[in-house]
Amino acid sequence: MAYLALYRVWRPQQFIDVVGQEKTVTALKNAVRESKLSHAYLFSGPRGTGKTSIAKILAKAVNCELKEQGEPCNDCSSCKDINNNTFMDVIEIDAASNRGIDEIRDLREKVRVLPAQGKVKVYIIDEVHMLTTEAFNALLKTLEEPPSSVLFILATTEHRKIPPTILSRCQNYTFHRLTDDEIVNRLKQVAKANSIEIEDESIKTISRRADGGMRDALSMLDQIYTYKGNNITKRDVMDVLGLIDDEFMAKLVGASINNDIILITKLLDSALKEGKESQQIAKETALYLRDLLFYKLLKEKAVLSTVSEHNIKILSEQEKSITKEKILEAIKLMLDTAERIKFSDGQKHLLEIAIINMATLLTSNKSEKEEINKQQHIPLDNDNEDQFQKNSEKNDTKDIIWSKILKEVKDKKIPTHALLAQGKLIGLKGDTLYIGYKKGYKFHKEKMEEKQNREILDQALEEVLGKKIEVQFIFLDDNQYNDIIVKKAIEYFGEEAVEIKE
Known part of the structure; x- marks a missing residue:
């Protein structure tokens, strides 16, 4: 049997399996149970937060022969066929590849045909914001007068790009990023089921880098697991994902605060020789500065994205010597640099100049503007x-x-x-x-x-x-x-x- 990626193996099959999105899950489950379904839904939110997974669960629920309290049974022929992607009346469309008016006109013709296998014909249109204006207009006509046997589920990561005329004809559900704890708990569950020995700090690192996306977190774990096997350390996580650890970042930012150009140069040379990318270093620097800023503002209440617990002491010392305004300037500088590096041949030089400029920002006691105005x-x-x-x-x-x-x-x-x-x-x-x-x-x-x-x-x-x-x-x-x-x-x-x- 072909190997299945962890995010596919652990894709939720029932509403009860979904991590996070409690309000959305409860509303949809109640609608199925009480037969109060809308003809069209719009799921919007960041990638990897469960939009298409919940769409598939809803498609199963409306066609399930043995559903109970709004939950699909996963045992009847309809549920099994939908799980195996062989159910004729669940049609998934990628709007990024089928975005023109001809595709939507074809959809409009097929919508009129009664379900061939189940009770309800379900159309799941992913990344629906990619449709052309003409295609949206054609889809609008179908949403205005849909057949009673058809359910539309639209999914998007760009809610603002959906025309108001489409929004007004759908029930809208916003998906939020998952919390670190939600992702960590699921990763621990997956690790245990696959006999993976992984440090808690490693799981937290993956969770933080997933930025609220469960699919991304599972994909990262899968990548590391495939490469390193059943015993995974934090160093394995950093190496496989190409990340820069917080100890290195503490040294780099510390050298910048001390205006130690020689140490800055040595650290950058060392990281680049190890195969770290210039753009990644710029991004990691911005993330570390972000933690520095939030620790300065919130102290122990700050939720940190990259700095681990054993380096918080260093963070607390560094924040005393620089102002909030200078940290914000430095963050903007590094984010701008990361963006410029994408399109530059001289990536190393751009990074060096940016870090040196960051050192200049962080070491000056007063802004030049304040000094001159006096x-x-x-x-x-x-x-x-x-x-x-x-x-x-x-x-x-x-x-x-x-x-x-x-x-x-x-x-x-x-x-x-x-x-x-x-x-x-x-x-x-x-x-x-x-x-x-x-x-x-x-x-x-x-x-x-x-x-x-x-x-x-x-x-x-x-x-x-x-x-x-x-x-x-x-x-x-x-x-x-x-x-x-x-x-x-x-x-x-x-x-x-x-x-x-x-």
């Missing part, structure tokens, strides 16, 4: 030979100008801002602005010297300083520059501003 614009004196003198007042002025420059660059292009923010404004001499990088930030310096990033910086400088400015990027601790640019920087700005390491 200060009035202080113009540069073009006649002053050394416009950044070494005293606290002038250093404050330099910081304000640097904040303005960074803000203008960020408004234009966030990745460029991430590169520039790792540099340091050394000073302005005449029409030349000097920006220094430590040797460990060679990548950032070289990227800023590329034409597209330099042009963005040039535009920002002209807006902030009111004139075109030449830019020189220098290393602050590399001997190869000592004899040219760094010596000039020392001459202009003093040894306190430029660090030289022998």
